[in-house]
Amino acid sequence: MEISSDKDYIYTSSELDYQEGQLIEEVKASSRESIQDPDAWLDEELKRNILLTSVDWVLDWARRSSLWTAICFPACCAFEFIAAEGPRFDMSRFGMEILRASPRQADLMITAGTLTWKMAPNVRRIYNQMPDPKWVIAMGACGISGGIFRSSYNVVPGYNKIVPVDVYVPGCPPRPEALIYAVQMLQKKIAKAKVVPDLSELPNPLRKGKK
Amino acid sequence: MKFERYGIGIIKGMAVTIKHLLRHPTVTQFPDQRLNISRRSRGNELIWSREKCTGCATCAKTCPQGAIEIVTSTNMAENKYEVETYRVDTGYCIQCGLCVEACPYDALFMGYSYERAKYRRAELVQSNDELLESPSRPASGYFHPEIAETLPKQTLLVEKIVEKRKKK
Amino acid sequence: MTTTRELTLKTEPFVLNIGPVHPSTHGVYRMRCTLDGEVVVDIEPVFGYLHRGIEKLAEERTYTGFIPLTDRLDYISPMSNNLGYCMAVEKLAGIKVPERAEYIRVIMAELQRLANHCIAVGSMLNDAGAYFTPFMYTFRERERIVDLFDMVCGQRLTYNYMRIGGVSQDIPGEFLPALHKLVDRLTIFIEEYENLLKLNEILLARAKGVGILEKDTAINCGISGPVARASGIKWDIRRNDPYSIYDRFEFDIPTCENGDCYDRYRVRIEEMRQSLRILQQAMKQVPKGPVKADVPHLIRPPAGEAYAHIEAPKGELGYYIVSDNSIAPYRCHIRPTSLINLAALRQMVKGWKVADLIIIFGSIDITMGEVDR
Amino acid sequence: MTVAISAKEIISQLNTKFPGAIEEAGADSVLVKSDSLLAVAEYLKTAEGFKFEYLNYITAVDYYSYFEVVYQITSLESNRSVVLKARSYTRDNPTVPSVTGLWQGADFQEREIYDLMGITFEGHPNLKRIFLWDGFPGYPLRKDFNQ
Numbered sequence: 001m002e003i004s005s006d007k008d009y010i011y012t013s014s015e016l017d018y019q020e021g022q023l024i025e026e027v028k029a030s031s032r033e034s035i036q037d038p039d040a041w042l043d044e045e046l047k048r049n050i051l052l053t054s055v056d057w058v059l060d061w062a063r064r065s066s067l068w069t070a071i072c073f074p075a076c077c078a079f080e081f082i083a084a085e086g087p088r089f090d091m092s093r094f095g096m097e098i099l100r101a102s103p104r105q106a107d108l109m110i111t112a113g114t115l116t117w118k119m120a121p122n123v124r125r126i127y128n129q130m131p132d133p134k135w136v137i138a139m140g141a142c143g144i145s146g147g148i149f150r151s152s153y154n155v156v157p158g159y160n161k162i163v164p165v166d167v168y169v170p171g172c173p174p175r176p177e178a179l180i181y182a183v184q185m186l187q188k189k190i191a192k193a194k195v196v197p198d199l200s201e202l203p204n205p206l207r208k209g210k211k
Numbered sequence: 212m213k214f215e216r217y218g219i220g221i222i223k224g225m226a227v228t229i230k231h232l233l234r235h236p237t238v239t240q241f242p243d244q245r246l247n248i249s250r251r252s253r254g255n256e257l258i259w260s261r262e263k264c265t266g267c268a269t270c271a272k273t274c275p276q277g278a279i280e281i282v283t284s285t286n287m288a289e290n291k292y293e294v295e296t297y298r299v300d301t302g303y304c305i306q307c308g309l310c311v312e313a314c315p316y317d318a319l320f321m322g323y324s325y326e327r328a329k330y331r332r333a334e335l336v337q338s339n340d341e342l343l344e345s346p347s348r349p350a351s352g353y354f355h356p357e358i359a360e361t362l363p364k365q366t367l368l369v370e371k372i373v374e375k376r377k378k379k
Numbered sequence: 380m381t382t383t384r385e386l387t388l389k390t391e392p393f394v395l396n397i398g399p400v401h402p403s404t405h406g407v408y409r410m411r412c413t414l415d416g417e418v419v420v421d422i423e424p425v426f427g428y429l430h431r432g433i434e435k436l437a438e439e440r441t442y443t444g445f446i447p448l449t450d451r452l453d454y455i456s457p458m459s460n461n462l463g464y465c466m467a468v469e470k471l472a473g474i475k476v477p478e479r480a481e482y483i484r485v486i487m488a489e490l491q492r493l494a495n496h497c498i499a500v501g502s503m504l505n506d507a508g509a510y511f512t513p514f515m516y517t518f519r520e521r522e523r524i525v526d527l528f529d530m531v532c533g534q535r536l537t538y539n540y541m542r543i544g545g546v547s548q549d550i551p552g553e554f555l556p557a558l559h560k561l562v563d564r565l566t567i568f569i570e571e572y573e574n575l576l577k578l579n580e581i582l583l584a585r586a587k588g589v590g591i592l593e594k595d596t597a598i599n600c601g602i603s604g605p606v607a608r609a610s611g612i613k614w615d616i617r618r619n620d621p622y623s624i625y626d627r628f629e630f631d632i633p634t635c636e637n638g639d640c641y642d643r644y645r646v647r648i649e650e651m652r653q654s655l656r657i658l659q660q661a662m663k664q665v666p667k668g669p670v671k672a673d674v675p676h677l678i679r680p681p682a683g684e685a686y687a688h689i690e691a692p693k694g695e696l697g698y699y700i701v702s703d704n705s706i707a708p709y710r711c712h713i714r715p716t717s718l719i720n721l722a723a724l725r726q727m728v729k730g731w732k733v734a735d736l737i738i739i740f741g742s743i744d745i746t747m748g749e750v751d752r
Numbered sequence: 753m754t755v756a757i758s759a760k761e762i763i764s765q766l767n768t769k770f771p772g773a774i775e776e777a778g779a780d781s782v783l784v785k786s787d788s789l790l791a792v793a794e795y796l797k798t799a800e801g802f803k804f805e806y807l808n809y810i811t812a813v814d815y816y817s818y819f820e821v822v823y824q825i826t827s828l829e830s831n832r833s834v835v836l837k838a839r840s841y842t843r844d845n846p847t848v849p850s851v852t853g854l855w856q857g858a859d860f861q862e863r864e865i866y867d868l869m870g871i872t873f874e875g876h877p878n879l880k881r882i883f884l885w886d887g888f889p890g891y892p893l894r895k896d897f898n899q
Binding site for chain 3: 805807811824835868883897
């Protein structure tokens with residue numbers, strides 16, 4: 001096979017490396033503080049119209065019973081996740097049998113494994129590519145706080161520096177049952193979500209003057 | 212690539228698959244049906260006994276990552292150390308069990324339960340009374356064979372299948 | 380069969396990025412492939428997405444405190460990693476391991492090899508296009524093995540079981556009966572699996588003659604383990620440099636000649652049989668006695684250096700430890716089996732299609748935790 | 753390992769072949785001057801009776817006053833392994849010749865040492881950072897690295 005190798009590509013590999021380095025430094029500089037846990041709903045009291053709540057209920061039911069997972073399995077926890085997907089624990093009982101390689105078709109990110117600074121821009125990109133509504137489960141000690149590698153020079157101390165995390169599952173790695181329990185906790189959380197906005201919050205064209 | 216055996220290999224494979232239809236499934240229906248986990252299970256928490264603890268901080272020294280924080284003060288009246296704070300961040304602990312092995316007074320145990328997921332990061336930090344043993348936080352038999360004897364026998368996937376075959 | 384194919388139509392080469400998040404890259408591995416149409420012209424691997432600096436962390440941990448970190452190197456076979464590390468420290472400090480502990484270690488290492496090859500075979504077939512079905516079969520068997528590890532040390536994946544001078548706890552009473560049942564079951568399983576796939580035409584078409592690794596290249600690249608044995612190198616550290624008590628057992632070293640993906644699959648299946656043979660011999664001979672030598676918790680080996688290597692499921696796994704007579708290693712280098720096995724990937728995939736690239740990559744059986752460390 | 757060739761034999765052969773190249777000789781290890789490392793390695797790899805064809809691993813250790821690069825090579829025929837060592841006494845830009853021409857497997861390992869220890873391998877075809885990114889400050893495995 002003869003292909004001329006002196007052909008100029010748009011980017012040489014050293015340029016790509018340089019760009020990647022820049023991106024990593026950027027992400028590293030911008031994620032010193034951890035993102036707050038999205039827990040506002042925990043204290044929220046639901047006083048809503050019956051019609052709206054039942055519409056909400058249907059939508060939430062649909063959302064929580066088909067959580068599709070994006071593939072983001074850097075390390076060890078991946079094998080406990082696969083075990084949970086596998087023949088013995090079988091997460092497809094919760095409508096989760098599909099692992100989506102494309103984040104655009106997924107709504108749940110199970111962060112199974114250590115996150116390094118080199119990987120951080122990619123994880124943030126995966127998260128940004130997922131369509132709303134989206135949830136994140138931080139699986140294992142590395143996902144929560146960097147775990148055993150927290151004092152290392154290349155490890156992000158917890159996924160909540162990069163993406164907001166809904167449920168934290170301790171363990172290194174957590175047993176498949178613990179993960180399934182966390183998924184059920186997430187389902188409970190989704191069940192409380194308010195999907196249809198209140199009428200009073202919507203812009204009403206008839207009541208222009210009063211707003 | 213030509214098919215040398217005209218699909219015999221595929222048919223053989225199909226036969227294996229079809230046999231699986233008649234077998235007992237290996238699935239555990241988790242929330243309704245629970246496995247007896249290992250007696251030595253290193254669950255996702257640490258159990259601390261306030262009575263036995265002398266505040267020597269061997270556990271904190273042995274912990275490979277320093278997840279245990281222990282503050283002691285001297286009690287002059289009874290001439291001993293008293294533990295003021297004992298704090299473990301379960302989000303940082305990796306359940307390696309080295310602290311339980313190292314404790315010279317048998318005051319530490321690994322937890323037996325695993326359903327410890329939380330909505331908030333701060334809830335994962337446990338201190339003082341939250342670390343004591345209670346019915347919802349049983350201790351496991353890791354390095355404590357006397358506790359292991361009282362725990363139920365572990366469900367083994369391999370035993371289940373072999374016993375089923377014998378019954379036939 | 381030549382590894383390059385004639386091109387009838389020449390097109391402009393372009394660069395395709397595979398990974399770091401991709402279902403078939405076994406973790407966070409990234410390849411910059413230069414393709415001509417569908418044919419791979421060149422690949423440039425990019426590592427480091429899981430580089431956690433374990434070698435640096437070793438310098439701040441005590442000798443015992445480093446054992447949990449070795450679990451997370453090659454997280455498919457933590458027991459072997461534990462064993463290699465403990466052997467290196469024992470060599471450094473001159474510790475003699477009790478007999479019973481040696482037997483327990485061998486049993487654990489061989490069970491781990493079985494568990495690892497279950498995943499290796501399953502994920503290779505997964506990459507070949509049989510989405511998740513073979514994985515389900517092999518994972519079921521792995522669950523049975525993991526159950527036993529769970530019984531012994533209380534964790535399913537990161538065992539932290541071996542200690543310097545032995546193992547942490549004795550095996551429980553119900554372990555050996557369960558092991559008997561497991562060995563019986565796995566013998567049936569391997570037969571069944573051979574029926575399922577040995578003659579499967581689709582697998583043969585995908586794997587036979589694909590990704591050939593010549594013997595000379597393999598030696599030059601430092602390839603070890605099943606990949607090397609598939610290329611005809613009869614090299615197994617259990618035989619060539621017997622460690623622990625492997626010289627007491629009878630087993631064969633399976634080798635193949637062609638060095639293609641199918642041979643690597645065959646070698647792994649055959650190795651599982653040999654592991655079962657070792658297990659059958661070992662579990663009959665387990666003696667009574669202590670399981671841990673009298674070793675202080677904070678061990679201070681004399682100043683010096685030691686290299687201990689074992690035949691891990693993926694190949695030669697070695698630990699090079701330099702001690703300066705303190706409680707922490709001065710330098711701990713891990714011979715990364717997976718990283719070195721990847722050295723030949725570039726030569727193996729040149730001239731094959733992208734779909735073949737995936738199965739060739741899968742047949743090497745790497746773990747990113749060990750590549751990047 | 754079964755010892756077919758004794759270490760003394762290897763060292764005496766090397767001494768006659770390369771006078772002055774060997775600085776120190778241990779039980780199983782040979783400390784070679786870094787400028788004659790390539791010649792010694794090539795001799796050990798190709799010479800009849802040695803055939804140290806298999807490179808087990810390369811690593812480097814920082815001893816503050818010098819860097820030591822360690823090569824373990826094995827002869828598959830005679831089932832014997834030898835440790836070669838080379839030192840670089842400068843701290844600013846330590847240099848050691850690359851053995852990628854002899855053993856292809858050295859490629860990634862030398863890049864790894866360059867990345868983490870900061871030792872330049874002369875003659876390496878593609879010496880750039882492998883694990884860390886372009887622009888990472890410092891070399892983490894050096895003893896004076898602080899984050």
